[in-house]
Amino acid sequence: MKLEDKLSTVVKEMKPSGIRKFFDVAKQIEDVISLGVGEPDFDTPWHIREAGIYSVEQGHTHYTENAGLPALRQQICEYYKERYQLDYAPDSDCLVTIGGSEAIDNCFRALLNPGDEVIVATPCFVSYEPTVHLTGGVVKYLQLRSEDAFKVTPEALEACITDKSKLLMINFPGNPTGGTMSEEDYAKLVPIIKKHELIVISDEIYSELIYEGKHTSLAHFDEIKDQVLIINGFSKAFAMTGWRLGYLLGPSTIIKAVTKIHQYAIMSAPTVSQYAAIEALKNGQKNVDAMRLAYKARRNLIVDGFNKMGLPTHLPKGAFYIFPDIRPTGLSSDEFCERLIKEQRVACVPGSAFGEAGAGFIRVSYASSLEEIKEALTRISQFVEQFNVKPSNT
């Protein structure tokens, strides 16, 4: 018997992750500076960690309600009201999940029938496509372009719509591009979303990491608020990736359906993390503000560095990634990253790992100290020198 034959067809057809492949290369090389990391370099602020420890000491070691601790849902809704002026009811419109990751997966499972189409703005976070495929859904790619500062334009959205379109999956501020959408940008999409009755899944996990302007959401438009599901979490804003905690906000009918899956598949999110998260929301804003300031300094330094090398790089307004255009070197993004790590020991991720639309670009994370970024820039520019690219001044 070949165990291989026992695997489901969807899983067999699932592409190996481009990130995983790169991780294996990076692991074998010593003294690597990694700008390939999709998580904060900061440790979780101490008062939040302490709240987690205290909760364990107090014996909070049991399951919580399926949807999450009522006190946490209350805090989440208050936080969304105060920070983003959006009203959600803790009892019916909020589900606490195992990271944004679970929320993404469960939304697709709750909403998709085989054959239903999901418009996914790409290049994008790696989990969207495979989790759609697991449900039998079909992905339609909406290509984000550097010329548009990686925004969704109404024309591009319109072009993806068919009579099978059901969901629109977006992520602003975005991984891997750092792109953001303003209220005006979103306003142009609203009539299309309304007309075609699309449900929007808005992954807002980087909402606290905005360096110019303020975060907005499609949920701000009253006429479609009931069509929008917001995914957010604690990983990026509060540097809590390892706690595995996120949440979903949206209309009660859909939240109820997603909670149904959650209650069977997950039961409840980790209790210790939920207690820590209450502390994060209550008293963590000053930490978030300090980290944001640090990321902004790094962003400015790294964008300048890449443009000086002649690799055109758009100044992203959010998240902690830049997405330089490496086509002037004549290399593919895979070749670029593989040679860069072998020749100069700097790890970045090929843009193509985030979908075909990312080909010709690389994702560079600036969740690293200024000192590391400076050293990495020196190494990368030594690498790029051999290709005789002309300095750009985008």
Place this chain on the structure above:
Amino acid sequence: MIDLELLMLLSANAKYEPADLAVILQTDLQDVEKRIAALEEKKIICGYHTIINWDKTSEEQVTSIIYCDAIPERDHGYDNIAKKIYNYPEVESMYLTSGKSDFIIMIHGQTMKEVASFVATKLACIEGITSTSTLFVLQTYKTSGVIMKDETTTSERLLVTP
């Protein structure tokens, strides 16, 4: 606002190069240099120090914290008497505080004897000082926001993640 950001960056690391600071603050080198000069001129930036863990050097160093009470003077309050204390180079930091004691003074010396002698023959003799209480530091855990312990903090982050 730029000045404030500049101060925060320099207080985290005084060694940042002005050229990098210019890029970080989205301004030009000249502007940064001008701002730093002005901040120095106004004594907002008062100096650039290095944080040293003396315990790891062969240099003997003792630090002591001295609680000190004084009688304030009419018109001058504590200021004149404070000046007589902080003018001694041995005094590393000095604060006027609320609560149990009037001043808290930090002193560095090479030996305990040296510090004791300073307290007995200099500090306690200043007119207006009514009492001192000297605490010797046994170990420095953290100073100026930096933890002194050698916890090798190898990052646990994976090299490449989504």
